[in-house]
Amino acid sequence: MTTRIDTRFAELKKQGRSAFVTYVMAGDPDLTTSLDIVKALPKAGADVIELGIPFTDPMADGPSIQAAGLRALKNGMTLKKTLELVRDFRKDDNVTPLVLMGYYNPIYIYGVDKFLADAKTSGVDGLIIVDLPPEEDDELCIPALKAGLNFIRLATPTTDDKRLPAVLANTSGFVYYVSIAGITGAAAADANAVGEAVARIKRHTKLPICVGFGIRTPEAARAIAEKADGSVVGTALVDALKNSLDAEGRATAKTVNAVAELTAALAQGVKGAKQAAE
Amino acid sequence: MNIAKPNSYRSGPDERGHFGIFGGRFVAETLMPLILDLEKAYTAAKADPAFQAEMNGYLKNYVGRPSPLYFAERLTEHLGGAKIYLKREELNHTGSHKVNNVLGQIMLARRMGKKRIIAETGAGQHGVATATLCARFGLECVVYMGAVDVERQQPNVIRMEMLGATVVPVQSGTRTLKDAMNEALRDWVTNVHNTFYCIGTVAGPHPYPTLVRDFQSIIGNETKTQMQEVEGRLPDSLVACIGGGSNAMGLFHPFLDDPSVEIFGVEAAGHGLTQLHAASIAGGRPGVLHGNRTYLLMDADGQIQDAHSISAGLDYPGIGPEHSWLHEIGRVNYLSATDDEALAAFQLLSRLEGIIPALEPAHAIAKVMELAPKRPRDHLMVVNLSGRGDKDVPQVGDILRGKSK
Numbered sequence: 177m178t179t180r181i182d183t184r185f186a187e188l189k190k191q192g193r194s195a196f197v198t199y200v201m202a203g204d205p206d207l208t209t210s211l212d213i214v215k216a217l218p219k220a221g222a223d224v225i226e227l228g229i230p231f232t233d234p235m236a237d238g239p240s241i242q243a244a245g246l247r248a249l250k251n252g253m254t255l256k257k258t259l260e261l262v263r264d265f266r267k268d269d270n271v272t273p274l275v276l277m278g279y280y281n282p283i284y285i286y287g288v289d290k291f292l293a294d295a296k297t298s299g300v301d302g303l304i305i306v307d308l309p310p311e312e313d314d315e316l317c318i319p320a321l322k323a324g325l326n327f328i329r330l331a332t333p334t335t336d337d338k339r340l341p342a343v344l345a346n347t348s349g350f351v352y353y354v355s356i357a358g359i360t361g362a363a364a365a366d367a368n369a370v371g372e373a374v375a376r377i378k379r380h381t382k383l384p385i386c387v388g389f390g391i392r393t394p395e396a397a398r399a400i401a402e403k404a405d406g407s408v409v410g411t412a413l414v415d416a417l418k419n420s421l422d423a424e425g426r427a428t429a430k431t432v433n434a435v436a437e438l439t440a441a442l443a444q445g446v447k448g449a450k451q452a453a454e
Numbered sequence: 455m456n457i458a459k460p461n462s463y464r465s466g467p468d469e470r471g472h473f474g475i476f477g478g479r480f481v482a483e484t485l486m487p488l489i490l491d492l493e494k495a496y497t498a499a500k501a502d503p504a505f506q507a508e509m510n511g512y513l514k515n516y517v518g519r520p521s522p523l524y525f526a527e528r529l530t531e532h533l534g535g536a537k538i539y540l541k542r543e544e545l546n547h548t549g550s551h552k553v554n555n556v557l558g559q560i561m562l563a564r565r566m567g568k569k570r571i572i573a574e575t576g577a578g579q580h581g582v583a584t585a586t587l588c589a590r591f592g593l594e595c596v597v598y599m600g601a602v603d604v605e606r607q608q609p610n611v612i613r614m615e616m617l618g619a620t621v622v623p624v625q626s627g628t629r630t631l632k633d634a635m636n637e638a639l640r641d642w643v644t645n646v647h648n649t650f651y652c653i654g655t656v657a658g659p660h661p662y663p664t665l666v667r668d669f670q671s672i673i674g675n676e677t678k679t680q681m682q683e684v685e686g687r688l689p690d691s692l693v694a695c696i697g698g699g700s701n702a703m704g705l706f707h708p709f710l711d712d713p714s715v716e717i718f719g720v721e722a723a724g725h726g727l728t729q730l731h732a733a734s735i736a737g738g739r740p741g742v743l744h745g746n747r748t749y750l751l752m753d754a755d756g757q758i759q760d761a762h763s764i765s766a767g768l769d770y771p772g773i774g775p776e777h778s779w780l781h782e783i784g785r786v787n788y789l790s791a792t793d794d795e796a797l798a799a800f801q802l803l804s805r806l807e808g809i810i811p812a813l814e815p816a817h818a819i820a821k822v823m824e825l826a827p828k829r830p831r832d833h834l835m836v837v838n839l840s841g842r843g844d845k846d847v848p849q850v851g852d853i854l855r856g857k858s859k
Contacts, residue, residue, distance in 0.1 A: 235639045235643075254755040281752070282756035307480040309482070312480060330482070333646075
């Protein structure tokens with residue numbers, strides 16, 4: 177099977193540049209604004225979109241993304257509406273890869289088979305589910321692969337060479353390397369350490385490797401882009417969104433632009449990177 | 455439930471940490487190598503007689519075990535039915551059953567060379583036990599506690615600080631036990647190399663539910679021996695309160711394969727099961743949170759709901775996975791007691807036996823008040839008095855004087 181993710185990374189490889197992956201929370205701060213933001217991302221230079229599924233207890237996320245999820249939930253966001261958002265986005269954009277990222281419980285409660293069918297129909301390309309390690313592959317990973325969705329696994333600094341093959345076994349689309357041991361939005365990643373880690377993972381897989389956690393600026397994004405097949409920025413975009421809200425946490429006329437402008441600046445950083453050494 | 459009865463109720467979990475469909479290892483990849491290491495270290499420790507011998511020494515001389523099995527004569531007379539025994543876990547050093555598990559985990563942490571210990575706490579009993587053993591063994595200790603709980607359990611916050619621990623009030627989410635657990639997991643994922651996460655209950659990713667159960671099973675094992683000495687036979691029923699369910703699992707597990715023993719777990723019904731409560735089995739359904747699949751309180755979208763209980767130690771929207779399994783398979787009966795019932799039981803035990811219970815086991819006493827009168831005078835009922843009430847004295851005092859509710 178070839179997904180939009182596979183196609184996009186193949187194109188970028190031909191162009192000789194690294195991917196810019198953006199993360200925003202679905203429904204933050206409300207459904208309408210969120211759809212406008214997601215639509216604006218590819219135009220601003222995002223190559224791949226990660227869309228967060230709001231959850232009350234996001235145990236791998238820092239304060240910014242926790243708050244984003246709670247803002248969305250407060251305004252009535254659900255997994256069902258997240259899938260509707262993707263469907264609406266797909267009306268105008270049938271090429272940009274879109275990956276849902278979140279935690280397992282909302283999917284488990286929605287029903288795995290129904291979720292996979294609805295996600296596929298809505299135009300979702302892949303899933304990153306933080307609390308499903310390879311030990312729990314039977315839950316969602318294997319069914320997702322059968323349903324034609326990529327299951328993108330996280331590899332971390334604690335994933336050693338012995339464990340990597342298990343982590344990579346059922347991974348598809350790309351590998352998401354978590355550059356630091358920690359939560360989203362925490363310490364900055366060291367580009368040299370990231371380079372070594374990417375090289376280590378490359379010895380085990382031909383899949384593209386995207387790096388995330390701790391990348392906030394165009395300079396940092398460029399440094400990572402020179403070492404990896406893609407860099408992921410989430411917390412910085414979520415913070416830009418938050419800073420554009422009014423005192424009651426509602427969207428303002430500036431909200432969509434605030435995210436789009438930072439996305440454009442970060443995309444410039446990534447596109448200015450020298451090609452990653454193969 | 456049409457589930458086939460197993461040959462033994464005590465053989466779980468399987469090698470992947472499952473009790474039926476419950477349990478498992480639902481954690482971020484960063485933590486996966488750590489819990490695999492923990493499982494390996496625990497398996498090795500269990501097989502090492504020196505580990506158990508060292509633990510037995512501390513259990514006897516530091517914790518003060520065995521804890522007495524006490525015949526509650528006046529409570530028995532008052533209720534006019536079953537003969538009621540209290541398993542006096544509140545007499546342990548630090549004032550609750552929590553120390554049994556913490557001792558085991560701290561000994562494991564030392565074997566694994568970890569110098570920094572983190573813990574979550576609700577009522578503060580697990581936090582105090584962890585702070586105590588960290589002081590004893592010279593380890594750094596950080597305790598995460600919901601800001602709401604910091605407020606209502608001040609005596610335990612002060613105790614933890616006196617013992618040298620850092621108490622971090624957690625402001626995220628509902629600011630209670632579940633958020634303290636989220637924050638502890640976030641700390642662990644950040645400080646993977648030097649940190650040991652000392653979980654306080656029979657929940658979390660495998661192997662925690664198993665190892666906490668094993669360390670707490672001393673409660674039930676002692677009860678079996680003591681009852682044999684006093685009455686020459688097994689008890690007829692067991693009653694214990696349940697938040698995550700560690701004191702209950704510790705009492706129940708050694709008796710699961712004794713079919714004559716009726717077993718009752720008591721969840722916190724808060725303001726009542728149709729209002730805000732913390733009874734995951736009575737009011738929840740299976741979901742995935744904090745590393746395991748278990749009964750949880752949640753909405754139709756799978757979002758975790760606020761729990762409520764007068765008792766901070768029971769104020770959690772989930773329950774240990776083995777309890778979920780024991781419920782589905784029908785071996786244990788899960789009941790619930792409201793805030794008001796627990797308050798009444800708190801006062802009754804204080805007045806009749808001169809024992810001020812913690813609000814948590816007051817929930818168990820509340821159901822004993824219903825169960826005991828319906829049973830004959832030769833029925834032997836054991837209730838786990840899992841903690842003492844000193845920490846609750848200011849809060850209950852305010853409520854009884856009508857200052858707050």
